[in-house]
Amino acid sequence: MIKALGVAMMAIFMAALSGCSGLQLLDSITPSSGYTRTADIAYGSDPRQRLDVYQPLQTAAGRPVVVFFYGGSWNSGARGQYRYVARALAKRGITVVVADYRLYPQVRYPAFLEDNAQAVGWTHQHIGEYGGNPQRLFLMGHSSGAYNASMLALDGRWLQAVGMRPADLRGWIGLAGPYDFLPIENPEVRPVFFFPDSPPDSQPINHVSADAAPVLLIAANSDSYVNPQRNTAGLAKRLRAEGVSVEERYYARVNHMTLVGAFAWPLAWMAPVTDEVVRFVMAPPGA
Structure with missing residues (x-):
């Protein structure tokens, strides 16, 4: 029965993606219970520089913290559309x-990375006020958001600007991320990275080093937007060559969009993304 409902919801979700918004649909069916949200916190002066904090209902100090960056080809996205991701993790004890x-x-590259770093800097300074432990800080992103997370985790310039280092992270999680995508083929992305003069230092794979934080990389076997072999598998290979702890997960039932959709309860049967992220965050390699 649950799986049948999930299949039905997947069909609706996929239909919505071709029309208005599958993300809005997932948000509309996400219960408002299971977490406490503090919304619209400014981490900068621009109206886009805002964040929401989701706390587990059970009171406990020192909880692990995940900062999530959504995708959208650096052209679109809104934090309110990902309440279902935050709820899935907050219900499992993660801030x-x-x-x-x-x-x-x-803006264009690299201004959005500067924003991401500011958001992480705010989190590092203030998350203790919300029951989170800044010493148990993880980054996570989907698609272009996974790119953002990887750049902050691998290229020290961005966190250094807010008084942090990649070593301050306990780990990071990438969901269907583009980590090696020059020359750029997507016409929506080309102007973001100054095509055809896209800088090589914009590529996460060019910033791999032995001191990188542990990583969990998740992708769909079949992804028509971001090639998982070039990007996920390619980055994993490069990181392992440097001795970095890497975990890879590939799933057959999902695609680029339903991979992140699987955090929502109706689609959870498609891939155990919530379980894998919770396991990684609660006990990362070397903890």
């Missing part, structure tokens, strides 16, 4: 931060 950031055409 979650979902941050907006400036998008194209307002």
Whole structure:
């Protein structure tokens, strides 16, 4: 019965993606219970520099923290559309931060990374006020949001600007991320990275080093947007060559969009993304 409902919801979700918004649909069916949300916190002066904090209902100090960056080809997205991701993790005892950031055409690379770093810097300074432990800080993102998370985790310039280092992270999680995508084929993404003069230092794979934090990389076997072999498997291979702890998970039932959709309860049967992320965050390698 549950699986049948999930199949039905998947069909509705996929239909919505071709029309208005599957993300809005998932948000509309996400219960408002199971967490406490503190919304619209400013981490900068721009209207897009806002974040929401989701706390588990059970009172406990020192909970692990996940800062989540959504995808949208650096052209679109809103933190309110990912309440279902935050709820899935908050219900399992994780404090979650979902941050907006400036998008194209307002900004281009690397301004959105500067925003992401500011959001992480705010989290590191203030999350103790919300029951989170800044020493148990993880980054997570989907699609272009996974790119953002990887750049902060691998390229020290961005966190250094807010008084942090990649070593301050306990780990990071990438969901269907583009980590090696030059030359750029997607016409929506080309102007974001100054195509055809896209800088090589914009690529996460070019910032791999032996001191990188542990990582959990998750992808769909079949992804028509981001090639999992070039991006996920390619980054994993490069990280392992440097001795970095890497875990890879590939799933057959999901695609680029339903991979993140599987955090929502009707689609959870498609891939155990919530279980894998919770396991990784609660006991990362080397903990």
